[in-house]
Amino acid sequence: MTLGSRPAPPAHNHTSRAYFEHATAPRINTDAVLVTSLRAEYPNLHLTVVPHTSIDLFGYARAGNAGLAAIDSDKDRLTWRRFIPPATRLEGDTGDLGTELKFGKFLLDWHNTEYIVHIADCRDGSSAYPSLVNQYVLSPSVATTNALLLEAGKWTSTLHAEIWVFDGGYWQKSRELYESIVKASWDDVILDPAMKKSLQADVDIFFASRETYAKLKVPWKRGIIYYGPPGNGKTISVKATMNLLYKRSPPIPTLYVRSLSSFAGPEYSIKQIFGLARRTAPCYLVFEDLDSLVTPFVRSYFLNEVDGIRKNEGILMLGSTNHLDLLDPGIAKRPSRFDRKYLFNNPNADEREQYAKFWQKKLADNKDVVFPDRLCPAIAGITKDFSFAYIQEAMVASLLALARESDEMNEEWYCLRCMENFATSKRAAHETGCAKGRETSWDVSMWIIAIQRVEDGDKELEKLALWRQIRRQVRILREELDAGNGETAEIR
Template sequence: MGDIRSLDMDTATISKTFQGIREHFSGQRESTEMSIAHVLRTSHPGFDVTCTAKSDYDLLGYAKAGYATASEIFGEAFDATRTYVSPSTRAGDDAPKLRDNIRCGSWRYTWEENEFLLYEVYYHAPFQAPKQICFVLSPRSHGVTDRTSPVIDALLLAAGSWSAKLHNEICVFDNGAWKKSKKLWDSVQGSSWDDVILNQDMKANLIKDVQGFFDNEKLYKNLAVPWKRGLILHGVPGNGKTISIKALINTLYTRPDPVSSLYIKSFTCCAGEKFAIGEIFKRARKMAPCLLIFEDLDSLVRDKTRSYFLNEVDGLESNDGILMIGSTNHLDALDPAIAKRPSRFDRKYHFKLPNEAERSAYCQFWRKKLIDSDMVEFPEALCDIVAKLTEGFSFAYLKELFVISLLTVARGHTGEDDLVIVEEEKKDEKLGLERADNAKEVKAEDNAAEKSEGTAAPEKKPTVPEVAIPASLKDNTLLQILHSQTRMLLEEMDNTDQSKGKAGKAAEKDGGDAKNNFFIQRAQEGHLFGGDDDDE
């Protein structure tokens, strides 16, 4: 009979086992699992041996969560690389750590008063992704069937059920593999629809569509309608797509019956994009009901994978319980088979530039955050004025406007220097207009020539609207700084548009096409969770 406790003091058996595993890896190999299982049965004759995939059974994570205990019995023979783990941020409170990336290790494992030996082996097979396999050993005194141990099977069922669920995590698919991201889950905590400034009707409809889908499984079945839906969130960057998705993830997780979220960053995979698409929908079907999020759908689905993707979306296999959300900054770049065909992505939500009322509501949002601050005077009347000054601003630019203005106030800036700069700029504009009038006759012929060649007239440069400022607010420091920063951000917008235009012309000159220009634009915009462009 096997005795696990005796292994605590005597590591000779463990060392002998590691020696056998090393011998296997030092020469030609055909079946790693079979070879290691043979080594373990030889070195532990009183034990049943079961081989599993670590991806299916996170036994160490199960123990770390408090459902079992695991203690190392490596001795001096285990194989690992010790790595340095820096703090999450340079200014963070967490201390640096050392971590072992174990290639071969063993643990004494206790679950429900049953004791086991656990071996984990990490290795690379030729032309395959790295593998991590686990061997669970149990003393034969627990009983045995023809080929399995009942007590090992009971442990694997319990650990497997736990591993299949998300525990304050979001499933992320990237580089051909699924990972559970606690960091991404942390980033959506606190996201609330109260912080999302959108058209009220559109926001209410979006919430109703998502919550109603998961509330009405029985209704779908009673009506004999497939319980699946697809939504597309589209619009220029910076107008609320990301924060809306974060609010959706958080509110779905806080339901009485929490709904898991799966986030797709890319289809890139060494086995090919079709394999990746298959793995994505295979996992989604297992975790349904769930929210399946495709970041930048227009760049994910390409011509060579479009048919395969569409077959997974509405093919023969059931997608019951899957609500898909695809985000895109370029709806016109989406294939019509995805964007316009019913039963795939049924509803589209257009995140437009905010109108004056929405800009005023966003200013009120910032005012509420600063209501108790003694560093800045932020009267309510200021909100409508700022809303008028910021015509054409996205929520992302509005956020930048408030951030940089408040930082300027915090540095003790009074706003007087900005007024001087504004007056000088107005003089320069006036002088420029006078010079333009004097040169009008000279330019007339050039403009006529440009029009005859089909050259488009230059767009009008954006300017800050003229807004009447009440006497009570003319000396308000925050308003003066906001006004000045608005002008600067408008200049930045104008320069960005000009650089995009020049880049597009250069691409066309070099033989590029519309798709090249599209990718140039994409490089300047960022991704849903990869940047701050779309945070608000």
């Protein structure tokens, strides 16, 4: 080999050689190079270039709709070998190796017609974005190719046990979110029965009333806001609705907006969001934490998309917020935008008892946990002003304590003299001069009295290990609330 010479490249077929020669030289347009080469290699076949993002032929075939087999050799194929971390290590999964195809040649068999399909990474330059993967379909008939692409395109645009999620500036199909909502049920949502019925009716009636809206000559669109303190069931209500809509025939897709941040700015994101919503309508468009998504910088653009000159037929919008007061009046108070609002407040005594019964049912098959009926009203009696999330935390912490067999408790965190004094004179414990009492806030003092009243009504409660743990955990959470750290995340 002389100085400056290069070793002879391995033997390739015509198109493969053109791809690799181009990929190792200054690149101008990979797509044009491949089209020119394929037309020269297959002069008697019709060539159609298909972007992978628009029509996923390989996903369509792998779903069982067509046969697919590689027909190139290893030297004519370009692949990357990657390590794929486990989605979760909880079940012992440690990860696996996967192959990412960059260039390859396949034979696709659909309805007794064979197609030669090349797939290639056509990104030009060194930038990782945007990704451009094209499929090059060769067949004798334009009509059969179009028929294949039409069916594969319909399949690609349809959800398959997935939810549309907008994040990072683009829409993506999420199997993970679907799996998180597939078991959600309105039976598990603890709310006032009338309110729960109204929540479900709003959704059902909207999607069943297209003709009614048309007769009334009003746009078939609606907006609903869920608001209230965090941790009171806004998210679980949305999940139950998503699951119910997915089970309809035909299914109503959910479009879930996680963030407006994108490489092109939030206005671009809003345009993409409503673009897909209009194409997939009827649909359920969800903006969680609406107050943090729609900032003053994008408010005008958002409002224009909601009720501007563009039609939003068949779109039911749902916005949730913990802080209704932070929403612009143009969003919160304009009827044509979000015309129905539901307050998810802290649960009342009956709802707290129902939530305790929900946990009792969940633990019914656990022989290690004694959870009699009388414990449900007792839990409700000591959790006033708690959100569902706080009651859940008390239950989880109590069960974990029981699992650790830490039933030994130090009950010396309150003074009997202070408690008796408070019960008779209505003076807070810290006013008695007692050292322990000085550390006891008014809310905790009220909680002590609530405990005493509950136990006075049922002397057997003290014998229940779960009650003793719950009593302790509620006190800890009560002190957090009193310290001003009471905000919690939604139940998820």
